[in-house]
Amino acid sequence: xxxxxxxxxxxxxxxxxxxxxxxxxxxxxxxxxxxxxxxxxxxxxxxxxxxxxxxxxxxxxxxxxxxxxxxxxxxxxxxxxxxxxxxxxxxxxxxxxxxxxxxxxxx
Numbered sequence: 775x776x777x778x779x780x781x782x783x784x785x786x787x788x789x790x791x792x793x794x795x796x797x798x799x800x801x802x803x804x805x806x807x808x809x810x811x812x813x814x815x816x817x818x819x820x821x822x823x824x825x826x827x828x829x830x831x832x833x834x835x836x837x838x839x840x841x842x843x844x845x846x847x848x849x850x851x852x853x854x855x856x857x858x859x860x861x862x863x864x865x866x867x868x869x870x871x872x873x874x875x876x877x878x879x880x881x
Contacts, residue, residue, distance in 0.1 A: 784824045785810065790817050799829060799849040799861070805881040806845035806861040823881040826865050831875040837868040843877050851877050 790813045794800070800807045800821045808827045813819035832852040837843070843851050844858035852858055861879060868875035 785820050785822050787818050787820050790815055790819045794819055797827070797829075799845050799851065801845045801847060801849055801859055804859065806859045806879075807881050808879055822879060824879055826876055826878050828874050829877050831868060831872060833873060834870050835868075836870040837864040837875060839864055839866050851875065 792815050794809045794813050796812045807821040807823045810820040829851045835853050841864040843861045845861040863878045865876035865878045
């Protein structure tokens with residue numbers, strides 16, 4: 775293994791800009807992930823950038839397996855591209871009335 779190896783890239787520690795809750799969506803400027811722990815403003819917190827998670831989803835949207843999913847600025851998973859940040863792919867189908875759905879995070 776090279777001595778330049780840093781890590782797998784599955785997670786990264788960031789400084790929380792506000793209070794965050796474990797399992798909620800992290801929305802950065804160009805990538806999104808999932809908070810792995812609860813933290814307060816200014817705390818160093820781990821964010822998963824890969825993995826499958828059950829996340830809050832936009833109500834009224836039906837998702838198909840493998841559909842591209844994005845994170846809204848409010849930290850909700852959506853199938854709407856717009857100005858939203860890429861989050862990953864739907865991990866199975868989700869009905870329009872579902873409030874949560876499985877997402878394969880691939881930020």
